[in-house]
Amino acid sequence: MDFNHSEYRQMLVDMLGRYLNQRYSMGVRHGIAQSDAGWSAEHWAALAELGVVGALFGEAVGGFGGAGFDIGAVFEQLGKALVVEPFLGTLMAGTALAQAGGHAELLNEMIAGQAVVVFAHEEPQSRYDLRDVETRVLETADGWALTGSKAVVPQIEAADWILVSAREAGGISLFLLGKMVAGVSIRGYPMIDGGRGGELILEGADAKRVGSPGEAYAIVEAAYAAGNVALVWEAVGIMDVLKAATLDYLRTRKQFGVPIGKFQALQHRMATMALEIEQARSAALNAAAALGAGRLERERKAAAAKFTIGKVGTLVAEEAIQMHGGIGMTWELPLSHYAKRLTMIGHQLGDEDHCLARFIALGLGPEGATA
Amino acid sequence: MNLDFTPQEEAFRQEVRSFLKEQLPARLAGKVRTCKRLSKQDMEQWHAILHARGWLANSWPEEWGGTGWSLAQRYIFDVETAMACAPRIVPFGVMMLGPVLIKYGSEAQKQYFLPRILNGSDWWCQGYSEPGAGSDLASLKCAAIRDGDHYVVNGQKTWTTFGHFANMIFCLVRTKKEGKPQEGISFLLIDMNTPGIEVRPIILLDGKHEVNEVFFSDVRVPAGNLVGEENKGWTYAKYLLTHERTNIAGIGASMAAFEWLLHIARAQKKNGRPLAEDPYFAARLARLEIDLENMKTTNLRVLAAAGQGVAPVAESSMLKIRGTEIRQEITALTRRALGPYAQPFISEALDEGFKGAPVGPEYAAPVAVEYFNNRKLTIFGGSNEVQREIITKAILEL
Numbered sequence: 001m002d003f004n005h006s007e008y009r010q011m012l013v014d015m016l017g018r019y020l021n022q023r024y025s026m027g028v029r030h031g032i033a034q035s036d037a038g039w040s041a042e043h044w045a046a047l048a049e050l051g052v053v054g055a056l057f058g059e060a061v062g063g064f065g066g067a068g069f070d071i072g073a074v075f076e077q078l079g080k081a082l083v084v085e086p087f088l089g090t091l092m093a094g095t096a097l098a099q100a101g102g103h104a105e106l107l108n109e110m111i112a113g114q115a116v117v118v119f120a121h122e123e124p125q126s127r128y129d130l131r132d133v134e135t136r137v138l139e140t141a142d143g144w145a146l147t148g149s150k151a152v153v154p155q156i157e158a159a160d161w162i163l164v165s166a167r168e169a170g171g172i173s174l175f176l177l178g179k180m181v182a183g184v185s186i187r188g189y190p191m192i193d194g195g196r197g198g199e200l201i202l203e204g205a206d207a208k209r210v211g212s213p214g215e216a217y218a219i220v221e222a223a224y225a226a227g228n229v230a231l232v233w234e235a236v237g238i239m240d241v242l243k244a245a246t247l248d249y250l251r252t253r254k255q256f257g258v259p260i261g262k263f264q265a266l267q268h269r270m271a272t273m274a275l276e277i278e279q280a281r282s283a284a285l286n287a288a289a290a291l292g293a294g295r296l297e298r299e300r301k302a303a304a305a306k307f308t309i310g311k312v313g314t315l316v317a318e319e320a321i322q323m324h325g326g327i328g329m330t331w332e333l334p335l336s337h338y339a340k341r342l343t344m345i346g347h348q349l350g351d352e353d354h355c356l357a358r359f360i361a362l363g364l365g366p367e368g369a370t371a
Numbered sequence: 372m373n374l375d376f377t378p379q380e381e382a383f384r385q386e387v388r389s390f391l392k393e394q395l396p397a398r399l400a401g402k403v404r405t406c407k408r409l410s411k412q413d414m415e416q417w418h419a420i421l422h423a424r425g426w427l428a429n430s431w432p433e434e435w436g437g438t439g440w441s442l443a444q445r446y447i448f449d450v451e452t453a454m455a456c457a458p459r460i461v462p463f464g465v466m467m468l469g470p471v472l473i474k475y476g477s478e479a480q481k482q483y484f485l486p487r488i489l490n491g492s493d494w495w496c497q498g499y500s501e502p503g504a505g506s507d508l509a510s511l512k513c514a515a516i517r518d519g520d521h522y523v524v525n526g527q528k529t530w531t532t533f534g535h536f537a538n539m540i541f542c543l544v545r546t547k548k549e550g551k552p553q554e555g556i557s558f559l560l561i562d563m564n565t566p567g568i569e570v571r572p573i574i575l576l577d578g579k580h581e582v583n584e585v586f587f588s589d590v591r592v593p594a595g596n597l598v599g600e601e602n603k604g605w606t607y608a609k610y611l612l613t614h615e616r617t618n619i620a621g622i623g624a625s626m627a628a629f630e631w632l633l634h635i636a637r638a639q640k641k642n643g644r645p646l647a648e649d650p651y652f653a654a655r656l657a658r659l660e661i662d663l664e665n666m667k668t669t670n671l672r673v674l675a676a677a678g679q680g681v682a683p684v685a686e687s688s689m690l691k692i693r694g695t696e697i698r699q700e701i702t703a704l705t706r707r708a709l710g711p712y713a714q715p716f717i718s719e720a721l722d723e724g725f726k727g728a729p730v731g732p733e734y735a736a737p738v739a740v741e742y743f744n745n746r747k748l749t750i751f752g753g754s755n756e757v758q759r760e761i762i763t764k765a766i767l768e769l
């Protein structure tokens with residue numbers, strides 16, 4: 001057993017941490033998060049140059065990482081700095097493309113920071129059910145045309161290509177879509193936790209096929225498993241920041257002549273928060289370790305981790321604000337932005353209730369295999 | 372034992388309902404129901420409508436233009452107006468300052484200020500908290516020094532809700548540095564247009580300007596604006612706080628918010644069925660409904676005791692704690708109900724006259740904003756931790 005990163009991975013972590021510390025301060029982050037674009041092409045290029053995108057993918061597709069712990073290590077740092085760049089979409093789209101096979105060139109461009117690809121799978125009605133896809137495919141003279149809508153896709157406006165799922169041949173298929181193609185419209189908007197997202201509306205949009213017709217569900221699941229590992233580690237990074245900030249505040253804020261951390265009521269709450277964060281970190285470790293395992297193992301660990309993060313994340317976000325009192329409610333204090341992001345992670349890719357139900361279904365023996 | 376309201380009280384409920392049916396503008400109710408931002412004019416409009424009916428100051432005696440209602444009537448009024456989606460009465464003048472002036476103010480102060488609260492001439496804000504004095508309010512430093520027939524005020528207040536709307540502020544100020552901190556505090560009424568006052572916005576985590584910092588430098592306040600006696604301000608403030616807390620459980624607002632949550636949970640779909648029927652979500656809803664039902668009766672018990680002259684100090688702490696927790700849980704569940712659509716932040720959609728198409732369900736835009744904004748409920752009005760201290764000491768005697 002070894003709970004330390006390999007030397008190489010630790011180097012990546014340190015380098016990424018240093019970059020974010022020096023160049024992606026909270027002021028810079030807010031500027032980007034609230035800009036019209038909602039992301040920074042400049043930082044994206046620089047981070048890709050440092051190898052941060054490549055760390056998300058295996059050597060087979062030109063990356064130099066791709067294991068659960070690589071993904072976790074990167075996203076933990078992204079969480080600490082509250083980065084809004086299109087990493088999640090890149091990870092999920094890239095994972096799906098890698099699994100589908102045959103997109104070496106695009107993956108290379110992604111890793112080099114030359115192309116941004118995001119994954120648009122969920123739909124307005126689907127509410128985390130990965131099998132619920134209504135987007136339709138029509139065969140045309142020179143390919144395929146898609147009609148349907150995709151919901152709340154993070155940083156979709158930043159994308160050069162969009163990986164889209166559609167219902168076909170009794171299953172789900174994947175397609176690549178250029179943003180500028182006729183029949184594609186995007187309704188972009190700011191997100192409550194910074195950065196932007198958007199709705200994708202497809203009306204007979206020309207698209208290129210990815211993989212075999214009707215067989216993409218397993219790929220979608222794998223992409224979501226990677227996405228969940230990313231999100232739970234992002235949350236761990238955020239929770240560590242919230243914990244440190246709250247501890248610091250308990251030590252320095254004085255009321256009734258003493259630091260408020262002297263009040264046992266708050267001490268015990270802080271102790272619970274610290275304990276829960278460690279439990280969440282363990283859940284995130286379990287999910288990262290299982291990312292390369294068989295489907296059932298991988299999916300159960302991902303569901304368990306996302307459930308845990310949903311539960312603990314809400315607690316940590318609420319307690320951090322509460323123990324700060326009024327100041328915790330302000331825009332000016334970074335704390336509130338960490339709390340918002342942490343809360344919203346609970347709304348991405350599957351919420352607490354959804355993950356709990358899925359964990360139960362996956363545990364029901366043979367039937368669970370199809371959950 | 373009989374948990375029912377009397378026939379007279381039920382008749383009163385009907386009277387309130389028919390008033391609301393006739394007088395509550397659909398425009399305002401629509402905004403409140405869908406959690407749109409209310410403008411200053413919206414709040415003033417509702418105050419004016421209530422004032423015209425003589426129902427604005429429902430905690431004041433009739434002699435001063437109040438309703439003279441019993442606590443049960445006030446409770447019924449609160450529930451009915453909230454369920455009809457009427458705007459909340461802005462508490463600072465009507466609920467907080469009014470009762471203090473009536474009990475402790477001079478005749479001149481009552482004659483001058485009370486009618487102005489009712490007719491909307493003055494918009495009051497509350498200047499208690501300071502950067503260094505939150506939970507430990509008695510440590511406040513903002514100083515008032517007597518200079519002839521004026522006080523000269525120097526210092527800072529913070530978290531002043533609607534300070535940017537207000538033309539008047541009631542402040543706790545330090546008039547004596549020696550002795551027990553509580554014994555050197557006075558209650559002063561200050562015109563916000565006096566030279567030396569500066570109001571700066573504090574933006575909350577939802578991007579909203581709701582609270583402010585207020586700075587005082589050499590602000591000259593006529594000595595006639597001192598309420599009661601110098602250095603007795605703490606007594607008046609405590610009296611005000613008990614008034615602030617008789618309605619602190621906010622049952623009406625929670626009932627209305629719960630209805631809205633149900634509406635959303637029925638409209639949202641999970642696995643092709645209404646979310647309200649999803650076993651996990653249904654269990655969350657049920658727990659909340661049970662807690663709210665229990666709270667209604669707890670609240671009525673406290674009102675009944677208060678009606679018999681028992682001062683509900685520690686009990687109102689219970690109402691504050693659980694009432695705010697329930698309200699927060701309602702906003703949390705509403706947020707959960709939206710699933711992925713809790714994330715888009717369409718700020719313009721919270722303003723009246725937004726013509727754009729909604730992103731996701733039409734009720735989505737304000738939900739996460741309300742959730743984050745309502746974190747304040749357990750912080751202000753005496754934080755829930757401070758309330759638990761009160762219960763520990765006053766009821767449990769630990």
Ligand SMILES: Cc1cc2nc3c(=O)[nH]c(=O)nc-3n(C[C@H](O)[C@H](O)[C@H](O)COP(=O)(O)OP(=O)(O)OC[C@H]3O[C@@H](n4cnc5c(N)ncnc54)[C@H](O)[C@@H]3O)c2cc1C
Binds near residue numbers: 255322329500504532
């Ligand atoms: C949105 C908003 C609107 C407000 N409006 C107004 C207004 O209009 N006018 C006004 O005067 N004030 C207003 N307030 C201020 C409010 O009353 C204070 O925020 C509140 O009293 C808490 O003080 P604080 O923020 O300084 O927190 P602190 O007192 O510093 O508390 C920090 C944390 O320590 C806890 N704590 C403190 N003492 C103890 C203890 N003895 N035991 C256990 N825990 C303890 C608190 O509960 C809290 O969790 C408003 C606040 C907010 C957030």
